[in-house]
Amino acid sequence: MRHPISSYNPFFHAPRFAFGYEHLQDDTRILDFGCHDAAFGRELLNYRRVQYYGVDKNREAIARAPEGLVVKELEFPLPFPDGDFDAVMIFEVLEHIADQDRVLRELFRVMKPGGMLLVSAPRRHIFTFLDLANFKFMFPALHRIYYTLTRSKKAWQERYESNPNGLVGDIEKEKLWHQHFRDTEMRDLLERNGFCIKEMDGAGLFSQVMTFVGYIFHLQFLFPQGLRDWDNKTFHYATLLCAAYKPAGSVDNASMGGPRF
Numbered sequence: 001m002r003h004p005i006s007s008y009n010p011f012f013h014a015p016r017f018a019f020g021y022e023h024l025q026d027d028t029r030i031l032d033f034g035c036h037d038a039a040f041g042r043e044l045l046n047y048r049r050v051q052y053y054g055v056d057k058n059r060e061a062i063a064r065a066p067e068g069l070v071v072k073e074l075e076f077p078l079p080f081p082d083g084d085f086d087a088v089m090i091f092e093v094l095e096h097i098a099d100q101d102r103v104l105r106e107l108f109r110v111m112k113p114g115g116m117l118l119v120s121a122p123r124r125h126i127f128t129f130l131d132l133a134n135f136k137f138m139f140p141a142l143h144r145i146y147y148t149l150t151r152s153k154k155a156w157q158e159r160y161e162s163n164p165n166g167l168v169g170d171i172e173k174e175k176l177w178h179q180h181f182r183d184t185e186m187r188d189l190l191e192r193n194g195f196c197i198k199e200m201d202g203a204g205l206f207s208q209v210m211t212f213v214g215y216i217f218h219l220q221f222l223f224p225q226g227l228r229d230w231d232n233k234t235f236h237y238a239t240l241l242c243a244a245y246k247p248a249g250s251v252d253n254a255s256m257g258g259p260r261f
Helices: 015-023 039-044 059-063 101-109 132-140 141-148 151-161 181-193 208-215 224-232 250-256
Strands: 029-033 051-056 071-072 085-091 111-121 196-203 239-245
Touching: 015 039, 015 059, 015 196, 015 239, 029 039, 029 101, 039 051, 039 151, 059 071, 085 101, 101 111, 101 181, 132 141, 132 208, 141 151, 141 239, 181 239, 196 250, 208 224
Parallel strands: 029 051, 029 085, 051 071, 085 111
Antiparallel strands: 111 239, 196 239
């Protein structure tokens, strides 16, 4: 990563959360889009004095959210008024979504002028082809056999054939691909939906290799957390990290002194 992440950062082992933590401030109202079970929100509240809200499409994950956190099922338009949030996080979500513009337009709407958008997504790089999330689309029959043998036929059907959340695994049926972004693709996507880029960064290079080898050959012990931390700190190719903001109007910019970071 180019952005210096201190080893004292409580999320040091997870680059996207560490990146988010570095950019978030106390006394802010935050929306976590695609929060899953809000595990990050629960931990974040131990270190930051913020108002945390989450939305997700997965009903089972929402049911596991910690008591006391506001986590809502995803619907459009989002159930929040215009200009409601100081910051919005969308970590490892855009690559699963077919209509990315619709999502970003809604996030833009619910953000305050000068508010911050924090994004993480897989970056397209030399080891993209090893992404296990796409094997179910490249080798559907083999994937079905493997998943059925290691779990059950019912589990495969519930997760991939008749997923109640409208997903294939964790990817929208309209998408059917776990996307990896070039920097220019992410920049164009955010800018055409009104955002201004403040910072683009990344983390890792060999993480895809370690995950592939560890999972397929059951050799996770070869890749301890310390090695993964070194990879994430040293390189910036595997995960794309971005901080952007919603520009204020000319009058607001003058009165607010620019973006609220």
